[in-house]
Amino acid sequence: MFRPRLPFALSLCCRTYATRRPEKPPARFPDPLKNTSNAVVTTLQDDNNLTFIYRPPPSVPSPHSTTLDPASPLLKPRIPSNGGDSGPLPPLLRPSSYKAEPERVSREVIEKIRALRLSQPRTHSRTKLAKMFNCTPNFISKVAALPRPQRKQFMGELKADHAAVRGRWGERKATVVAIRQKRREFW
Amino acid sequence: MGHVSRRLYSSLAVSTAHLKHFPPREATLRTKKATFDPETWAALQPPPPSALMAFSHRIGLGAVLTTPAAVQRACTHKSFLNLHTRYYPLSPPPPNNANLAVLGNALMGLFASEHLHATYPHLPTRVLKAAVSAHVGPLTCASVAQEMGAVPLLRWHRQPATPTSPALLHSDALASIPRALTALVYQERCLASARKFVYSFFLGRRVDIRAMLKFRDPKRALMETVAKFQREPPKSRLLKETGRFSNSPIFVVGIYTGTDQLGEGFGSSLKMAEYRAAEDALHRLYLTRTPAHRLTLPSSTFGEDANIYNLTNPAPYTPGELGESEALYASSGRSGILAPRRRVLEVES
Numbered sequence: 132m133f134r135p136r137l138p139f140a141l142s143l144c145c146r147t148y149a150t151r152r153p154e155k156p157p158a159r160f161p162d163p164l165k166n167t168s169n170a171v172v173t174t175l176q177d178d179n180n181l182t183f184i185y186r187p188p189p190s191v192p193s194p195h196s197t198t199l200d201p202a203s204p205l206l207k208p209r210i211p212s213n214g215g216d217s218g219p220l221p222p223l224l225r226p227s228s229y230k231a232e233p234e235r236v237s238r239e240v241i242e243k244i245r246a247l248r249l250s251q252p253r254t255h256s257r258t259k260l261a262k263m264f265n266c267t268p269n270f271i272s273k274v275a276a277l278p279r280p281q282r283k284q285f286m287g288e289l290k291a292d293h294a295a296v297r298g299r300w301g302e303r304k305a306t307v308v309a310i311r312q313k314r315r316e317f318w
Numbered sequence: 319m320g321h322v323s324r325r326l327y328s329s330l331a332v333s334t335a336h337l338k339h340f341p342p343r344e345a346t347l348r349t350k351k352a353t354f355d356p357e358t359w360a361a362l363q364p365p366p367p368s369a370l371m372a373f374s375h376r377i378g379l380g381a382v383l384t385t386p387a388a389v390q391r392a393c394t395h396k397s398f399l400n401l402h403t404r405y406y407p408l409s410p411p412p413p414n415n416a417n418l419a420v421l422g423n424a425l426m427g428l429f430a431s432e433h434l435h436a437t438y439p440h441l442p443t444r445v446l447k448a449a450v451s452a453h454v455g456p457l458t459c460a461s462v463a464q465e466m467g468a469v470p471l472l473r474w475h476r477q478p479a480t481p482t483s484p485a486l487l488h489s490d491a492l493a494s495i496p497r498a499l500t501a502l503v504y505q506e507r508c509l510a511s512a513r514k515f516v517y518s519f520f521l522g523r524r525v526d527i528r529a530m531l532k533f534r535d536p537k538r539a540l541m542e543t544v545a546k547f548q549r550e551p552p553k554s555r556l557l558k559e560t561g562r563f564s565n566s567p568i569f570v571v572g573i574y575t576g577t578d579q580l581g582e583g584f585g586s587s588l589k590m591a592e593y594r595a596a597e598d599a600l601h602r603l604y605l606t607r608t609p610a611h612r613l614t615l616p617s618s619t620f621g622e623d624a625n626i627y628n629l630t631n632p633a634p635y636t637p638g639e640l641g642e643s644e645a646l647y648a649s650s651g652r653s654g655i656l657a658p659r660r661r662v663l664e665v666e667s
Binding site: 195196197198199201202203204205206209217220221222223224225228318 | 439440543544547549553554555556557571572574575577578579580585588590592593594599602603605606607608609612639
C-alpha cells in the first residue's frame with residue numbers, strides 16, 4: 132500500500148512505470164552432479180542421448196594396497212620434492228608444531244646434564260634441567276637415565292602420589308574419568 | 319524330549335547293522351558280578367563303514383581314502399586307546415591318528431605360514447603368527463572338523479588334567495582329524511595335493527587381519543618405522559573439521575612425511591583423529607598384499623612329485639618381495655625371544 136512513489140512534481144516531468152519492487156532474480160544453482168571436480172560425464176551418441184555421470188563419493192582414500200600399487204608412500208620409491216611445491220599443505224595440528232626445534236645440544240652439555248642428574252636426581256629434576264639447557268624432559272631421560280632401582284623407586288613414589296590424588300576424588304569424578312578411559316579403548 | 323532320550327539321539331545312537339554281535343553278550347549276562355554300562359559300550363563301538371565312506375566322499379577324498387579303515391584311523395584319537403585297552407585288553411589296539419596328526423599339523427603350519435608371508439610381505443611377526451593360528455590353529459581345525467561332519471565319527475576318551483599334562487578337551491580331539499587327513503593326502507598323493515586340501519578348507523576362510531594389528535602407541539611406532547625407511551619425521555596436519563566446541567565435533571587429521579600423506583583418520587577429538595591416522599598409516603604399510611597372480615610359494619618348487627626327497631626336476635621359482643621387518647620400540651634392547659627357563663635346584667640347607 133505504501134509503495135515508494137515519486138513526489139507529485141517530479142512525477143510530472145519524468146515518466147514512471149507500474150513496475151514491481153526491485154527483486155533479485157530467482158537463484159539458479161548449478162547442478163552439483165555435473166559441477167564437482169571429480170565428476171566424469173559421458174554422453175552416448177545414440178538416439179536415447181543418455182548421459183552417464185560418474186561421481187565417486189568423497190570418502191577416505193582406500194586403504195587397500197598391493198605390492199604393485201602400494202598405498203603407503205614408504206613403499207614407493209622416494210621422489211625428491213618437486214621444484215616449486217605442489218601447493219600449500221594443510222595446517223599443522225598443534226600450534227606448538229610451528230615453534231622451531233631447539234639447537235642440538237653438544238657433548239659437553241650432555242656430560243654436564245649427566246653429572247647433575249646422576250649426582251642429585253631430586254634437586255636436579257628433569258623439568259628443571261630441561262629449562263636450564265633448553266631441551267625436553269624426555270631428552271634428559273634418554274641421555275641421563277637413572278639406574279634401574281632408583282628409577283623404580285621414583286616411579287613408585289609418583290604412582291603413590293597419583294593414587295592418593297585419585298583417592299580424594301568423589302564418585303562422579305571417578306566415573307567421568309573411567310568413562311573417558313573406556314572411550315579411549317575404542318579409538 | 320527328556321534328558322535321556324535327547325542324549326540317545328545326539329551322541330549315543332549307535333548304528334548296529336555292522337556289528338558282529340548285537341545285543342552284546344555282556345548285556346544279557348546274568349551273573350552277580352556282571353555290570354554293563356550301555357554308554358561306555360556305545361563309545362567303544364566303531365562307526366558304521368557306510369558313515370565313514372560317506373564322510374570321505376563328502377570332503378572330496380573318495381579317491382584318496384578308499385577304505386573305511388583309513389578313515390577310521392584318521393578319526394581315532396590316541397586317548398581312545400586307554401578306553402579300549404581297559405575293556406578289551408586282549409584285542410589289538412586300534413590304529414590311531416597321533417602320528418598323522420603331528421605330520422599334518424607341521425604341513426598345515428608350513429602351507430599357512432608361507433602363504434601368509436608371501437601374501438603380506440610387510441606383516442609384523444607376531445601378527446603373522448596370530449594369522450597362522452587363526453587359519454590353521456586348533457580351534458579352527460576343530461570347527462572345520464565339525465563343518466565336515468566328523469563329530470559322530472570321532473572316537474576319543476576324555477582325559478582329566480594330570481600333574482604332567484593338561485586336560486584333553488573335545489575340541490583338541492576333533493582338531494586332530496583334519497590334521498590327520500592332511501597327512502593322509504600327503505602320503506597317498508603328494509605335497510601339492512595336500513596343499514590344495516589345506517587351501518580349500520583352511521586358507522580360503524576369511525580372517526580379519528586388520529583387527530589383529532593393535533598398537534600400544536601407534537604414533538611412536540609410526541615414528542620409528544618412518545625413521546627406519548629414512549624419511550622425514552611424520553607431522554600431523556588438520557585436513558577438515560566441523561563442530562569444534564560443540565558436543566559432536568568431527569576432525570579429519572592426516573599424517574604427512576614431507577609432502578606425502580602416510581595416513582588419514584577421523585575422530586571426535588584431535589587426539590583421537592591423530593591416533594587413528596597413525597594406525598591407518600601403519601595399516602597401509604603392513605597390510606600391503608601381493609596380488610594373486612604374482613604369488614610365488616617356496617613349496618611350489620616340489621611340483622607334483624610324490625617323493626620330495628628325490629626331486630627329478632624342481633619347478634622354476636622366482637622369489638617374491640622380501641618385506642621390511644617391523645621397527646621394534648620400547649624393547650629395552652631385547653629381541654623378545656624367550657630363552658628356556660633353567661630349573662633352579664632347591665638347595666636343602
